[in-house]
Amino acid sequence: MKIVIYPLILFFLYISTECFPQATKFISKINGIVLDSETNEPLSFASVYWNDKSNNGTLTDDDGNFILKTKDTTNSIIISCVGYKKNKMYINVGKSQDITIKLVPDIKALNEIIVKPQKVRYRNKDNPAVKLIQQVIDNKPVNRKEGLDFYSFEKYEKLQFSLSDFTEKFQQSNILKQFQFLFANTDTTALPGKKILPFFLKETLSDVFYQKSPERNENIIKADKMVRFDEYVNSRSISSALRFLDQDINIYDNNITLLTNQFLSPIANVGPTFYKYFIVDTVIIEASKCIRLVFFPRNKESCLFLGHIYIMLDSSYAVKKIEMTVDRNINLNWIKDLSIVQEFDKINDHNWMLSTDETSVDFGLAQDKLGVFGQRSASYKNYIFDIAEADSIHETLIKNINKDYENMSEEYWKNHRHEPLSLHEKRIYTIMDSIKHIRDFRIAMDAAVLLSSGFIGSRNYVEFGPANTFYSYNPIEGSRVRFGGRTTRRFSKKINFDTYAAYGVNDNKYKYFFGTSYSFTSQSIFDFPVKSLKISYQNNIKILGQDLQFAQDNNVLFSFKRGTNDKMYYNRTLKIEQLNEFQNHFSYLLGYEYTHQIPTGNLFFDPTKYFLSSSNKPYLNISQVNLNLRYAPNERFFQGKIYRVPIVNQYPVFQVQYSIGSKIIGNEYNYNKIILNISKRFYLSLVGFTDLTIESGKIFGKVSYPLLDIHPANQTYSYQSLSYNLMNFLEFVSDKYVALYAEHSFNGFILNNFPIIKKFKFREYLTCKILYGGLSKSNDPGLNSDLFKFPVDLQGNPITYTFGNKPYIEAGVGVSNIFKLFRLDLVKRFTYLDHPNISTIGLRISTKIDF
DSSP states (O other): OOHHHHHHTTTTTTSSSSOOOOOOOOOEEEEEEEETTTTTTTTOOOOOOOOOSSEEEOOOTTTTTTEEEEEEOEEEEEEEETBEEHHHHHHHSSSSSEEEEEBBBOHHHHHHHOTTTTTTTOTTTTHHHHHHHHHHHTTTHHHHHGGEEEEEEEEEEEEEEEEESHHHHHHGGGGGGGGGGGGGBBSSSTTTTEEEEEEEEEEEEEEEEETTTTTEEEEEEEEEEEETTTTSOHHHHHHGGGGGGGSSOOOTTEEEEEETEEETTTTTTHHHHHEEEEEEEEETTTTTEEEEEEESSTTEEEEHHHHEEEEEESSOOEEEEEEEETTTTTSSSSSSEEEEEEEEEEETTTTEEEEEEEEEEEESSSTTTTTTEEEEEEEEEEEEOGGGGHHHHHHHHHHHHHHHHGGGOOHHHHHSSSOOOOOOHHHHHHHHHHTTSSSHHHHEEEEHHHHHHHHHHHHHEEEEOGGSSSSSEEETTTEEEEEEEEEEHHHHHSSSEEEEEETTTTTTTTEEEEEEEEEESSSSSSSSSEEEEEEEEEHHHHEETTTOTTTTTTTGGSBBBBOOEEHHHHHHHEEEEEEOOOTTEEEEEEEEEEEEEEEEEEEOOOOOOSSSSTTTTEEEOOOEEEEEEEEETTHHHHHEEEEEEOOOOOOOOOEEEEEEEEEEGGSSSOEEEEEEEEEEEEEGGGGGGEEEEEEEEEEEEOGGGGGEEEBBBOOOOOOOSSSBBOOTTOOOOEEEEEEEEEEEEETTTTGGGGGGGGGGGGEEEEEEEEEEOOOOOOTTTOOTTTTTOOOOOOOOOOBOOOOOOEEEEEEEEEEEEEETEEEEEEEESSSSSSSOOOOEEEEEEEEEEOO
């Protein structure tokens, strides 16, 4: 129980060892329903807000229900709905209560716009609300900040996470008896109506610079501070992983990316096609007279917002304020509640810029269950718009870049924060640092690291793992056991040692690996941007052509394979690699690699005939120099213990790999090899997104089949996105090829239309992989007696082929979000169906976690 519960609670929890007095706050909570006074029908999307200057409120749902909370002493609420008379109702301050509100139809209003649900068809034509929102859309180029030639400002961001919806029963449970002091810092003011327990805080102070021509858009960090867990996880990776909340939301964009999904803005160019708009009333916000509109989706299951928008009642048609949330029926995971509030001010009497920007998300498995509340707020000041100053300002910003921005003093923060921290926020940093020294917290964190990364002992000089490689199976080795470990940052930040030893029961052979890495920076070899030198030596067994990631290599889950897997090789590989990453996410990897390949099982290197003969070559020496170039603008990733997990966004990733092999450096062939790879995600708004990868490769020179492009096949039962899931190992080889990987996620766009199915919130996928290549005459063993013959099976039938006049094609349909964790893909192969021992259709499973 400790291993399961403590990581969930203590991983992020901070709490004071003292009890802090709390200022008493009245909290009022109303659960209500709004009805038509004549028909008693529920009124959807009626406005309910507090009768105070804040204009804070909410909308009723499809059944007319609403929940409204406040921490102030306001004693009345206003209820309004287009077509009905506005109503004011008094409430009992400081109490929770259930009320029923009946609105009286306004005959005059009904003559203009009738919004009683399901009685009169909503129309855009002659709708004054639509005409008004169209004026907002038409004036976007003038009102959005990107319409300016130049601007610069200072931005302060604050990101906080707290435990939410914890009950007294949970707090007093036996397992938490010794941790009761943690709950002394419970905050009852940040989220009206709920108790939250702050455990994480991140602050960022930066200068933002934008210039239209020449185009320059930069965010230069001046200071960054956050709760750190460096003994257990890379803190920068926490920051990167939390970018799903810590991101700028621009309502003037047609599409808004939020929580790894894309939503259509209520003022998108095609907004009137997908939203309904109604004029509610006029309000005064900071002496500005505004028209308040309510908007909500035509289709409540689509990735759309609902809320209020306040439009300036002048010729600018600028957005003064917007309050948005999402419908509970939308296909989002782990989200109990979401709120976005933005307010704009006119700067210098002509430029509209953000003044208030706040995003709040309540995460959890279900309503009123234990969850995590995240809140991101940003403030802006020191605006500059004079284009004549752009070059000098940019030069000053670049000149004053602070590389040590993560270590600014508390005095600096005290003087430069746009607003002081609250009592709870002030204590997060100091107490989270002290709680890491508590024994039970360290045990819980060790368990969490073991479950997430497979390593144990991260607080020591050496950690052991990964656990999922301790046992595996393949036909050559039979049962295989492996034990490994690596040094930690506590041993050294600049130098790292990594090793493992393995033993195969059937082949009775020992395998091993030893590597060392050195960082040329003051950071470790895991901290971006990496500048390191790695040297390693490996003696292991592999499948020819299957360059698996480290996380997959010898993984117990990959022990189960379909078909035959009897062609492998022992490798003795020496690698020397120098990696240099830059802040703009361009990197190069320059390396040398020497491999001594010894075929085993039913794999042979023979130029006369495939099976073992007097001309059989017992080994193959491969010696080559490699250069890999990679550019991934605006890339984000989560840095694990031994690998990075990319957080995909809309930006492309470019890769170039070049290798040269020569007899001069010990290779048995002379050749040059180049591979080009481009991948990008395309967002298609309401119908999901498409991931595309295009790859092309070419080998110049004469080589035997082990050095050809042996295309990545997958004979396991897990779905692999960049492998061919119905292709056999060693089935296709070429010396020139082009490949297309395409995957489209509908994000529930189709399945959400089926009444019963939509309750499960499944998400549908379409996948397609196309591969076409060729083999030069100089590399065809049928035409060259000095090249190794292609592999065959035990009966002498060929198993390795070149491409004919058609490509290899496989495609499939998939359903993800099964129990919010699993994905199933049904894959079908369409070409080269005459090859022996192939699968033409198969069901593959994988894990996929998304919001």
